[in-house]
Structures are given as structure tokens and as C-alpha cells.
Amino acid sequence: MSHHDRPSVPRGLRTRLLGCSALVFLPAAVVAQEGTLDETGAYRLSPIIIDAGAEADDDANSVVASELWTGGKVATSILDTPASVSVVTQKEIEQRNADKVEDVLEYTSGIITDYYGTDDRNDYYLVRGFQASTYRDGLTLGTMRGVREEPYAYERLEVIKGGNSTLFGTSDPGGTVNFVSKSPRFERFGELYGSYGTNEQAEIGFDFGDILNESETLAYRVVGKVQDGELEYPHSRDDSQFFLGAVTWAPTAYTELTFSADYLKRDGTPNSGGYPLDRTYDRDEFFGEPSFNYQDVERLTLSTEFRHEFENGLKLRANLRYSDLTDDFGYVYLSDNAARTGSLVDRFYFGGDSTAEEWIGNAILQYDTSFGEIDSSTLAGIEFRTASTTSSSFYGAYTPIDVEDPTYSGPPTGYAPYSVQETDYTTRSLFAQQNLSFSDRIVATAGIRRDWLEIENVDRSTGTAVTSDGDFAETSYRAALTYKITDEASAYASFVQSVAPPSIGTEPERGEQYEVGLKYQPAGRNALFTASIYDLTKKNIVVPVVLPSGVIERQTIGESRVRGLEFEAKAELTENLTLIGSYAYQDSEFVRGSVRGMTVDGNEFATVPNHLASLWLTYGVPGAGARGDLDLALGARYVGSYEYGAYNDTGRSPEQTYLDAAMTYEIAEDTQLQVNVSNLLDRQYVVGRGTADYYNTGRTVSVALRRTW
Template identity: 60%
Template sequence: MANDKQEPRMAGVRWQGTTTALLCCAPLMAFPAGANAQETGAGDGDEQDYRLAPVIVNAQALRDDNTSTIVARELWMGGKVATSIQDTPASVSVITEKEIEQRNATTTEDVLQYTPGIMTGYYATDDRNDYFKIRGFQATSYRDGLTLGSMRGVREEPYAYERVEVLRGANSTLFGPADPGGSVNFVSKRPRFESFGEGYVGYGSFARKEVGLDVGDTLNDSQTLAYRITGKVKDSEREYDHSRDDSEFLMGGLTWEPTESTSATLILDYLNRDNTPNSGGYPFDREYDRSEFFGEPAYNFHDVERTSATGMLTHDFGNGLTLRSNLRYSDLTDDFGYVYLTDSVDRVGTVVDRSYIGTDSDAQELIGNAILQYDASFDVIDSSTLAGVEYRDASSEETSVYAPASPIDIADPVYSGPPSSLSVYNAERRDYETRAVFVTQNLSFYDRVIVTAGVRNDHLELSSTNLLTDTASSGDFSEISLRGALTYKVTDEVSSYISYAESVAPPEIGVTPERGEQYELGVKYAPFGMNALFSAAVYELNKDDVTIAVVQDNGTIERETIGESRVRGLDLEAKAELTDNLSLTGGYSYMESEVLRGTLRDGTSLEGNDFTTTPKHMASLWTHYTLPERNMSFGLGARYLGAYYFDAANTAKSEATTLFDASFSYQFIRDTDLTVHVSNLLDEQHVVGSGTADFYNQGREVMAKVSYRW
């Protein structure tokens, strides 16, 4: 059985797999041995578990945990030391592979839309990137703990991941330069030392056709070498006319574990997307059918190609000392062009202006780290120390074009074709080099009180060349970020914490980096006798050093770094398997956002305004029920989204709405399932964004799949 093979690898200080980069460099807290042994079953026999295991946010749990439950009770260091989410002094969510499959989440936005504090879908038919905000601010994304950086402009493929992990709020001590809203970390599927496989075919709305395969096994009798191959091909259209949504993904992994103490993993992956980027929007005068298209079929393309190679190494020296090292190289090309409407509420008649826009970009990135961890016990005190270094070298080149397009008669659309010429308004090459050092110290007293402290310094060298004028500029930054937390285990079921954390946003040349700081108070409850985890957190998150326009005494307007924004809020989350047949995921968020000091570009004050796309209230609930005697299961979900402002001036606002999703699964042959998923069950339509035109939420989509597992 799979568990029989995995369990010895968990016992004692057996390190299976490898850490996943930067998050591993700075754990959040420490975790007593008694609970660790109780939850994992490890620690029997002569091998001694460390009483203190640092908690991190990016590590990978065992495969069986991700596929068999929606409740991620533990986070895992790459060395497979189990640590408890319950005792982590931060607001954390984990979306396991089982939950992703239950909801048939096919984009990152789908994966995250039932997670409290996260706003998704506000760019509607703009499918160039994964768009999400956490706690009202932009968030940073990672893959296996390493920042995606210049690779960010890509829609990730959820089929590639074991789980998706969310850390809400500031965290540069953990990650380095990061946006203040939080972090989303994608944990890659990796080889397992057992034989397994899955294959599926699917068909759905908008002529969607796809096939997927995920297989793996050991390669030798001694079970020291294992492989995994994961792939997916999709041929589809989108909900608007003259669209396409095609993609190919292939990933291969190889893990070598020659001894109980050493593990090395290599992952190679390739992603190719051939899509249309945008419908171009819809006129203001009335609600239009989502299928209508007012862009240009001959100039509506988005081509993405990304290749990555990742290596991960772990070695346990014994006596509490472990080395981890991670390295990744990525290469990306990302080209798009489309036509968008530039409508006006004062327009008379049916003719609407339009514009062409496009960008060609290339990026390369090398990032790696080395981390030493030392665990020790001193009577009633447990200690865990991490120290590490990180290096990142990235470059990108981008050319952006623009041109006015022929107006279109929305009552009788006639397309004019691609542009005869385009004006280059920006051509730039950027180079980034980052060197970082970090230290985190965790101390546990009497297995009840846990103190965490961390410090990180990032030295960044940035250079930029304007390819139109052949002028260059550069900037050096040295930024320190701090983190501190106190955790108190009230009982073995209830833990509470108070924390302070800082963030430093990725800087730009000539501009002081924006900084964030967060104060958070939280509690988590993991009841005995139930596979469930409940959490609550209240917080204040501030963003300082925002560059704004300031009107001077002489009437001129100058840019100054004095802007400040703040969000105060509450996050509630419940993940529970109430019975063997019934599970639920629920969340609620309250956000009170305010611009403390800010302006528009013309100097108009925004003081006291709400943030854009930041609703005060959000709530969600997903339930899944299984009828084992009938080999059937049903899922039903609801997502409530409160009203929010479209613009910084707070002149236009959305309507509050509730969307429903559903699923059905039937095992008609042994190990073979038919599943049907419906998103936006009632096909509710509303405006989610409004600028030069209106943009609607995604309409109803139906997807049917037949899958076989072995």
C-alpha cells in the first residue's frame, strides 16, 4: 500500500523530498514533539523526533494528504518534518488537490475564489494573467517557494500542483521583496515512491476539449529512484466570438534518494498557451450578451511559452543539522495584441471609438538559495534556527505598441482588420540582481509558549535601458524587513497568536520602495474527534511610502513618496469533514479600507476614499456529499461578493451579488468516474470592472470529464 511505503520515510528524522525554496528559509514558528508524534504517527522506536519543528508556509505535504482530504492539518518542510497549521502564527489557507478536483478549478482564480480575504475575477474577460488581491492589496506569487518574479505574467496550470498555499498579509522576512497583500505559493507535483496513475478526457462549454495524464513509479528495485510525468492538452474557445483558449503543458520529475539522509529532485516543465487576451469590453449604454465581440478578429492574440528547470537538494547531517538548497532557471516569451473599446457615458449614437494595443516581451530568470537549519532541545526549551542566503538574477525586454483603431458601430459591427502601422510607445530592457541573507529563530517554552523572530536583508541592483532613446538608469536598494510572533497553546485543540510582520514591495528605479506592516491577532481550533480546522484573525495592514501627486504652493504638481493606505479587517475560515460522506469549506472576510494620504495624478485628494475592487464583505461556502452505496457524489457552492468601487475616485460602484457552483460525480465502472461541473450555475451577469468600457463576470460553464485512476 502507498501508506506502508511512505510511513517509514516520515519516522524519526528521515528527510524525504526537498524543501521548496524561499519559504523554507524562514519558518514561522516551532511545534512541540508530543503533538507532532500524535498527528503523524512518527517517533516510535529508537529514532527520536525533534521536539521542535519549524513551521513554514511553502512546504509540501504528503501526496495522500492532498488527494484524500480537503483539510490540510499540517505543513511540511521539504524534508518531510510535519508541522501544524494550527500553531502557525499567521493567517494561512491551503487548497488541497482533492478540493481543486471537487470544484474542477481550472485557473488560479478558480482555485482561490473560495478562500477568505481574496478578491478574484475583477478583470473579467482579460485572460492574460492570474488576477487576485489579498486583503485589498496586490499579492505576490511563488512556485515551490521561489518567487515567480519576471515569470509572473502567466496563467498558471493548476493540474501541475499538489496544493496551493496562501499566506495573508505582509511577509518579506519570509519571501524577500513582496507586495503587502500576501503570498500565493504553488506546490508542484513530485515523484512518489509508488506506482500510480490518472488519465482523463473532458468536453465542455465553448467547444472545450481536453485530455490529461499524471503517472509515476519507482525505477529500480532498491526504490531509490522515482519518476513522475504530468501533462495536459486543451483545445477550446472562450465565451465571446472570435476567441480561442488553447494550451499544452508537460512536466517531468525525477527524485533520487540514495540514503536515508539525502534526497535530490529535478523537475522540468513546459507551458504553451495560444489564446485571445480580451473581449475588448462592452459599451456602457446597456447590458450586452457575453458572446458579442467588438474588437478585431485579425488582431486578437496572446502567445505564451515558458520553460523551467528546477533542482532541489536536501541532506541531513544528523544531530539536528540539515542543509537545503534549491535552484530554478526559467525562460519566457509573452506576446499579445488586441483592440479595446473607449466608450463614454456621454456618447450619442451607436458608434464607439476603439484603440489597438500590444506588447512583446521576453524574460529569463535564475534564482536559488542555500539554507541551514539547526534544531536543539535544552530542558524545557526547544530551539530552531534557520540561516540562509538567496540569489536572483533576472532580465526582461519589452516593447509596447499603440494606435487608434477605426470606430465600430455596435448596432451593426463591421471589422476593419489589423492595423496598418503601430507606434512604439515603450521599449525597455530591465535587469535585476538580488542577494539576500536571512535568519529566523524559534523558541518553544514548556510546549505551550512559542516565540518567533526573523530578520532579512535584501540587496537589489536594478538597471534599465530605454531602447528608444538609448538611455540607461540604475538603482541600488538595501532593505531590511522584520517579523515577530508570540504563540500560546491554550489547549491541545486551541492555539492563539499575536504577530507583527513587514513587507517591502519590489522596488522601481528612482522611487522609494513601498513598505507594508501588519499587526495580527488570531486563534485556531482543531477539535479532537473531527477532521476539521477553524481559524479567525483580525488585523491592521498598512502600506507606506506610496508615490503620489502633490500640489505645491506655487501651483505645480510634483511626485512625492508620502502616500499611505490602510486596511482593517477580519478573516474567518472553516474546513471540515463533518462525516465520512460530508465535507464543507467556508469563509468570510470583512475589510475596512481607507486611503489615509493619496491623490490622483492631477493632485486631487483621495483622502478617506475606499480602495478599488475591495468589497467590505465577502463570504463563500462549498459543500460536498458522497453516497458511497450508489457511487455518487454531489457538490454545491455559493459565493457572495459585496459591492466595491471601480475607480480610485469612488465615482462608480458594482452591485453586490451571489454566484452558485455545482458538481456531480458517478463511478460507473471500477476506478472510472464521470464528473460534471457547472460554474455560475444560474448564469448571473453583472459588471465587475468599468473603465473605458464595461466588463462582465464569467458566464455559466459546464464541463464533463471521464477519468480513470490506477
């Protein structure tokens, strides 16, 4: 349970927001102000219900979430949020041993992951066919978004489908992925684990915290993970370190202040070189350069979060974060083509050095009140972001390689960068949202946001500084209607807009989504079932295109659209049986536009299958008291066929089916032995194709010993 859910008042007292009435999430540490008891006996205060019988989400012990935390920008009740929402809790992450964000999201409806296979530079996933914007505790990761995040750092991952610029500012239309950081809890707790697995992957992790003083107003938390390992091919490494420390001061139940600092370092090999196109090769073959295959990432983050509730229905939340990042990489890749004869394949080298420094913060006010049978929640906020980046990129032809008898040539020498850039970003935003709940059955939501963006770029590629700039002002809107069919079921209809971050010389990409959906949360059972139908359109699209030379160029292709439907279920069906299941249908189309002068009108998107489905079942066999509990889990994932490229002329992927399995055995009280197997049948597919083929990850096995207290 995160500190956002942790009570400072007597145990058992929890809060939840009725309808979409509250946009700023209040921790369960809310003490009721002057109010009245309604006819059901629940304590009523404007649109907030304080119910002594309701339990807050416990991310460490359940895969089912009923609340949402996105930095105070939407309602906490998932049942009443007028959007398609998926939450992956800490319990589910641990249960599936998800070491990468791609692994965390692979059982989530409407999301395709890992479509670049063994290219390990970034986390790759698409939501509803489009890129998703990433956030941490409700604030955009901005210039930090290219970094592979560490799942062990987070309580949960929250996915809100569809563009939501009114809530989150400039963002991509597919949706938003919000990482909720682990935070102090006002209790003593801890975890220590060690694991070892395929490719000599060794890990040690710890997560513990406690109360610091007798008055119970100070609490801390320390999280860390060290990983040392290799990948599927020779001359590889996959090392990382993550550390987080946080302190929370809660002098009263109305006020809370948290400081945190974390450090992430990755030392790996990207394996972006790929495999030849002519046939299927063994994954343990390597066609790059062992001495020129690296990615070194370091990121430092400092954060502050403040919350205060006044006595008149007014609440304040403020957040501030500073991040500093360096990211250097280089590799040699294949540049193959279908017409090649013989075993010699051309190669190129590519790499870059980049830095980023960013400040971001916001302040949000919320006022809750009631007018007879109408509950009102009004939110207004400001947000700012300043960021500076530098990048130096190099590229060039390299020696060919004989793929039948590989001989390495050593690292390239004498190269010079073809692009040297310095860019400053400034964003200022105002946003407001009004929610009205009528007789606790109908909730109307309307929102507006105005973003002002300034971009200044200095191009030093030719040795002479060339400065350009751009100013943008964009407005986005949101409207939704929710109907509470019963206390267990709700239906909604919504319209949302997105405005993607622009670049100098291009128009901002705009998205619009219409969606209707149903949600069902049965009483007396920890379960949530959701279904939705949507129509999502994006205009002024700028996409990265891989040229025949291997260089990636950003090009505008016009308008595109995805229509689809989604189902998702997370349920503890019985005391011993848990289910996680999803299905999504997606129909993607480039409505109009061209890439490098060639029309793509009517084509399907690249790497967007029509069908996605998954199922994960966990069955618990009770043991003998303090030991012997056994959990057995089996998962299946299906990814339908999709086009490899936007031209739809480089072939389609095969249909993909994967089986995963897990076993957890309690060898002593609070001590567990866990075994996970991913891609149990060791299926091998070409999941991505450009100037080379990219394969999915092969079978991996890990064994972990975990102690909790």
C-alpha cells in the same frame, strides 16, 4: 501526496513540527536520530515529534490540510503557524474543476478574484485588498508572475495572508501565494482524464509515476494537459499545453535530490476590449478586432531541489531554478464614456512583445536543539536572483465601431512601439529566524532579512539608448507569539513587514501588519477552523492607473490601509459530508495621496468589497461495492459591492451571488464520471469598469471521465 510528505522509512512513520519550531520542512522521510521517549510515548528530538499515529497530508484525497509547505521557510503545522493560512488541495481543485487560478482561490477567505472578468491575459486576485506575491515551491516567480499558471501542475496552493518579506524577500503586502509542484512519489500511481464542456472546451490530462529500481531509491513522475477550446465570444480561442517530468533520487532516508522540467504554452485571445458603458450587452458580442486579438505565451522551467539531514540536529535544503519566458499580445479595446451619444464608440489598439530569463536559488540551514523544557530552532539562509527582461509596447488610436451594427476594420498597420525597454535585476539576500518553544505551550518567533537589489534599465524608445540604474538595500522584521491553549487550539499575535520590489526613481513600497488569531483542529476529526483580525498598512504606494486614453501609468499615491477579520472552515463533518466555508470583512481606505493630481484621501480601494463569503458542501452517497458511489456538491459565493475606480466616481459594482454545483459518479472501480456547473443561474454582472465594462464569466458546464490507479 507530494514527495515532500512521502516516507522513505517504514509506512506509518510520519513527522510534524511542533510549534513554529521548524522553518525548513523535512519530508516525512526523516529517520530519528539519537533521542528519548517522552512521557506520552512519542519519540522526541528537539522540537520535532515523530509520531507513528500521525498521518501526513494527502492532497489527492482530502480538502483539509494540517501541514504547510513553503519551500522550507515556515513551520509545517498550520495549527502552530502564527499567521492566517489557507490551503487549497489537489482534491478541492479537482472537486470544483478549477481550471484557472482565479477559480482555485474563489472559495478562499479574504480573496477577491476575477475582477477584470473576461479579460483573460492574467490571473487576477487581491488578498486582503492588496496584490499578492506569487511563489513556486518557496521561490518567487519574479519575472514569471504575469503568466496564467496551470492548476493541474500543482499538488496544492498555499496562501499566507499579510506581508512576509522576512521569509520571502521583496513581496507585496497582501500575502503570498505558493504553488507546490507535483513531484515523484515512491509508489506506483496514475490518473488519466478527458473532458468536454461549454464553448467547445476539450481537455486531456494525465498524471502518473512509479519507482524505477529495485532498491527503491529512484522514482519519477510525468504530468501533462492539453486543452483546445473557445471563449464566450466569437473569433476566440483558449488553447494550452502543459508538460512536466521529474525524477527523485533518495539514496538514504536522510538525503533526497529532485530534478524537474516543465513547459507551458498558451495560445489564446485576451478579450480585453470590453463592452460599452451605456447598457448590458450579450456576452457573445465582440467589439475588438478578430484579426488582432491574440496572446501567445511560452515558458520553460528547470528546477533542482536538494535536502539532507545530518546526525546532530542540522539540516540543509538547497533549491535552484531556471526559467525562460516569451509573452506576446495585441488587441483593440473600447474607449467609451458616460456622456457618449449615438452608437459610435472610439477604439484604441494596444499590445507588446516581451521576454524574461531568470535564475533563482537559495540555501537554508536549520539547527534544532533543546535546553530542558525549551526547544530551539535556528534558521539561516542565503538567496540570490538574477533576471533579464525585454519589452516592446505599442499603442494608438484606431477606427471607431458602431456597437449597434459592428463592422470590423482589420488589424492596425504602420505602428511603432512607444516604449522599448531592457532591464536587468540582481538580488542578494540574507535571512535568519529564531524560534523558541517553552514547555510545548508558548512559541516565540523573531526574524530578520536584508535584501540588496540592483536594477539597471536601458530605454531605447527614442532610438538612442538611455541607461539608468538604482541600488536598494532594505531590511524587514517579523515577530510573533503563539500560545497552545490545548493540543487542539492555539492563539497567536504577530507583526510582519513587507518590502515591495521597487522600480528606478521610486521608493520601495513598505507594508506593516498587526494580526491576532485563533485556530482549532479537533482531535479525531479531519477539520481546521481559523479566525483572525488584522490591521494592514502600505506606504509609498505606486499603483497602475488607466488614463482616459487607455494607457496604464504607474503613479504614487502615498499611504493606504485595510482593516478586517476573516473566518475559514474546512471539515469532514461526517463520513459523507464535507464543508468548505469562509467569510471576510474588509474596510479599505486611502489614508493620504493623490492620483494624477487629484486627491484620493479617505476613498475606498477599487475592487475591494466590504464583505466576501462562500460555502461549498459535498455529500457522498455510498454505492454498491466497486461502483455506484455518488458525490453531490453545491457551492454558493457572495461578493459585496465595491468601487470600480480609485476616485470613487465611476460607480459601484452590484452585489454578486453565484451558485456552483458538481456531481461525481463511480461508474466502475477507479473510474468516475464528473459533471461541474459554474455560475449555475447564469448571473451577469459588471465586475470591472474603466474605459469599458467587463463582465463575469457566464454559466459553464463540463463533463469529465477520469480513471485512476
